[in-house]
Amino acid sequence: MLELDILAFGSHPDDVEIGIGGTLIKHASQGYKCGIIDLTRGEAGSNGTPEMRREEALKAAEIMGMSVRDNLGLPDARLKVDEESLRAVIEVIRKYRPRVVLGPYWQDKHPDHLRASQLVREASYLSGLRRYPAAGEPYRPPLLCQYFLAVFAEPTFVVDISACYERKLAALSAHQSQFGLPRDIDWRTLVNNPLFIRMIQARDQYVGSMILALYGEGLYLEQKVVVEDLMVLKGLPQDGPAWKVYREKK
Numbered sequence: 001m002l003e004l005d006i007l008a009f010g011s012h013p014d015d016v017e018i019g020i021g022g023t024l025i026k027h028a029s030q031g032y033k034c035g036i037i038d039l040t041r042g043e044a045g046s047n048g049t050p051e052m053r054r055e056e057a058l059k060a061a062e063i064m065g066m067s068v069r070d071n072l073g074l075p076d077a078r079l080k081v082d083e084e085s086l087r088a089v090i091e092v093i094r095k096y097r098p099r100v101v102l103g104p105y106w107q108d109k110h111p112d113h114l115r116a117s118q119l120v121r122e123a124s125y126l127s128g129l130r131r132y133p134a135a136g137e138p139y140r141p142p143l144l145c146q147y148f149l150a151v152f153a154e155p156t157f158v159v160d161i162s163a164c165y166e167r168k169l170a171a172l173s174a175h176q177s178q179f180g181l182p183r184d185i186d187w188r189t190l191v192n193n194p195l196f197i198r199m200i201q202a203r204d205q206y207v208g209s210m211i212l213a214l215y216g217e218g219l220y221l222e223q224k225v226v227v228e229d230l231m232v233l234k235g236l237p238q239d240g241p242a243w244k245v246y247r248e249k250k
């Protein structure tokens with residue numbers, strides 16, 4: 001049975017890439033086993049078909065070095081926090097027993113993102129209840145972090161993703177049916193506006209600037225974390241990647 005270090009959940013097949021793609025790429029390239037669970041097949045999206053989107057999602061997962069990418073097939077644009085959906089999320093948490101669960105932030109404009117946030121949060125807790133009626137051995141992931149989509153808030157900490165930024169962009173580009181230029185697709189949306197990818201980049205640069213890095217992704221923690229060794233925490237770098245780029249340009 002494959003156990004994962006990190007399991008990231010998203011409502012739609014491109015959410016994880018947008019919010020936390022760089023963090024997953026970084027951890028996978030450090031040797032951690034990472035996986036993605038898309039809650040819906042994105043069938044309510046204006047462009048692309050579920051089959052197309054599954055293919056794009058698998059391509060992106062390969063670029064990101066993911067060990068698994070599953071799809072729970074819950075209803076897109078009609079996601080609900082009900083017993084059936086909770087059971088599906090609990091069973092996948094019990095199956096992969098991740099040390100860290102990543103889910104969307106608890107505030108967002110898109111109702112699916114909000115419900116996904118709630119589903120992941122509740123399932124992460126309920127999954128540990130011995131008598132909860134779901135398949136699999138009880139397991140409660142020790143750490144739940146939330147990533148940002150349509151609403152940004154102050155992150156608890158920032159992951160420096162400068163070194164893997166090209167791969168984050170490549171993973172996003174794999175979702176051609178969503179982010180492709182308007183002439184190639186059926187319907188103009190917020191995300192196929194060419195400025196959308198630039199907006200993601202601008203946010204990643206802004207978040208990176210909080211730790212003097214070129215690009216960063218923020219994570220929000222509701223819970224307290226245990227620290228055994230203060231030396232694993234890093235503050236602002238004295239000689240960060242920005243200086244390296246500056247020196248190379250000179």
Ligand SMILES: [Zn+2]
Nearest residue numbers: 011012015110
């Ligand atoms: Zn989404």
